[in-house]
Amino acid sequence: MSDGTHYYAIVKYAKAGLLRYLGHLDIARAFDRAVRRAQIGVRYSEGFSPRARISFPPPLPLGAEGTQELCAIELVRPEPAEQLFRALAPQLVKFAPAEVRVKRGTKRSPFADLQVACYDVMPDFGDKLATEDVPTERLQRAVADFMAQQEIIIQRNTKRRATMINVRPYVYRLHAEADTLTMCLGMTQETLVKPEEVLRGLAEILGVASSGWQRLIRTGMYFEAPQPSGPQQNA
Amino acid sequence: MNTDDLLDEVDGPARYIGCEHNIVEKSPDTVAIRFALCYPDVYEVGTSHVGSQILYHILNNRDDTYCERFFHPWVDAAALLRGSDMLLGSLETHTPLSRFHIAGFTLQHELNYPAVLSMLQLGGVRLRASERLPHEPLVIAGGPCAVNPEPMAPFFDAIVIGDGEEVLHEIMDLLGQSHLPFDAPADRAQFLSALDNINGVYVPSLWPLASTAGYLVAAPRADGRPTVRRRIVEDLDAAEFPSAPIVPYRETVHDRAQLEISRGCTHGCRFCQAGMTYRPTRERSVETLRQQAGDIIASTGYDEISLTSLSCTDYTRIEELMEFLHGDLGDQRVAVGLPSIRVDAFDVALAQRAQRIKKSGLTFAPEAGSPQMRDRINKNVTEDDLTGAVTAALEAGWHRIKLYFMIGLPEETDEDVAAIADTVKRLLEIGRRCLGRKSGKLQFNLSVALFIPKPHTPFQWVAQDTAAEFQRKRALLQDHLGSHKQIRLRCHDPQQAVVEAFLSRADRTAADVIQAAYRAGAILDPWNEHFDFTRWQAAAAQHGIDLHQRAAAAIPLDAQLPWDHIDVGVSRDFLLEELEKSRAGILTPDCRLSACHSCGLQRLVTECPAGAAR
């Protein structure tokens, strides 16, 4: 729009079951085609080969699920959300769309202000932990230890170099229950923490070498900004 | 190990999940027949195949059938499957291949043969038809390579020759009347003899063989039937076509909608098997195509639709069709692609109109460099056509031009090879003049195929160059071309060409070689990185066959051929005549534009539409 206002249809959907094996580009292609089939008034980019303007928050790793995933479709003009939902839902059946909301924004990316992502993670610290009698208790102790720290330094590799960063302030919540860790992590450019990085931090505390996951579910993404999280006595 | 563990470990797991838009979901308990539609290559290749899309649609339109898809897994997943207790399953319901009533393979390329064996084994089905137990799936095949069914014959219970649309229904109707799965060998045998009575169905076990001049050929049958005749869908306009094809998530080799506008080609290039075995040319009407294009775009959301045919711009009402498609789909930002255009300026103008939205490269196939060689292969293209077409393309704004040539053609001289280089250099000069200061953007991509003698073509009898000779000619070509930033040369692999030539013209003994090569590790052989010539060489040697010698052997003109009992329509007399004309450098004009040459097809169709188009 000429006044710099953008209108988005924000679709809430699930990436569940076998769809967790779809890569980010696969999903982008699927939404592009669904939007074309739905014949809604989507905005196209300018230039030589215009593309429908559809954007996504930071992608999940391959194999991870998401129960409340988001997608923003930029609209030519605002339209009633129910109408958009009626057009889009039949085209996105495999993604079980839950709702469409229409959002106004002035930024290029409607997801630039997303603050927090929450996850349920079934960690995989190798055989060592699994064979112990009370793995949950040990995990809970490690979580408490993690949250009591001021700094959790993690090495992050970019294309060019490796940097050491303190992820602790942006781990807003970390909790262990049975075999599942619940975590809420920063997700802006400045506060981004990946679940894998939390697992690495925990692995170090636990004194185990490997830190993978068996199951990773992003359960939600939020625009509200919490305070950076300081050391906690009782996690 | 379970499926999830497998998917966690393999490259590109999205290939194996199914769940695509437009996938057909049925409850297997509600159907009488479960059909496994098998493509012996990986998902990205197989999902792009229009023929398989048609069959999936036709079969699933039947209430009594559920058709599910199978592809060959990529090497990593295949190895994991082999080492596990899991079986290859369908994309729709993950049911193992062995639990289906019938499995149908498409044979698009000779180098895919080992993958057929691999899929059978990964799916828990015995490799040879003669070994299968009554309850096991019936394994059938079809596709362009089936015109010489012999090398793969022992692996199939039946092979369909020609267009599948009608004959498949006949097979399914027959299957629908049977009690499935079969429980006694006699039931299965009885079914096969009923299949044998369907036109266009070849049941290898019912054809006795005899050995002549070192080849196994068909011996006279007790009932006196001389041949299996190719099935031809005469009214293509009425033939079923999927209006809602499956939309893959992963990027595939043809990641766009495809619309089959016509089938068959009568230009009569003498090396081209499809040009002989898909006759006559049949077209869908503009009205039908318009409807189909609209439906496909609405149901898939693709932003590009390409018109498929052996030669798109031969379509009688091509301009009208393009106008309509642009009118109908242009507002929806759908590009219309013309993948195969003739070497002439008129077609360039058409392509220009087609590519209003996206401008990808443009492809021409002059095939040979010298006018003499073009006459010999019946490629009716002149030097002027080529320069005219390329000039038109450059003026229309194309900078990337792909050129298809072939080396190793019968009686080719070094001058013929050098002429390819001269032609390309001449085009480069034209390009430089046309583009002036912008000529840095110019790019000629040369794709050089190696000649392979194919059954049912006028060159079916001739020798192939040896791999060493191919190498020499390739070096010669490179040498004559010199090095130019704007020319890129890609040549097919000579060793793959030798194997392909061997398999194309082989008799039934080749089945043992294919099986031995598979046992030695051959699976995804069209993929260069997974092709190993030594496996084939050793497998052939085990059976007393010298691959090089077989490929490079000329077959006597009076020999009975292993595929003589397959009547594709073009007659032996016509092929011989064409071979003689080739040697004399005489052209045979397209029968759509001149007189009927009585190629033999007139025996198979009520009225040859190629002739009738005049």
Ligand code: SF4
């Ligand atoms: S029968 Fe005649 S018209 Fe028909 S394809 Fe053959 S040559 Fe052409």
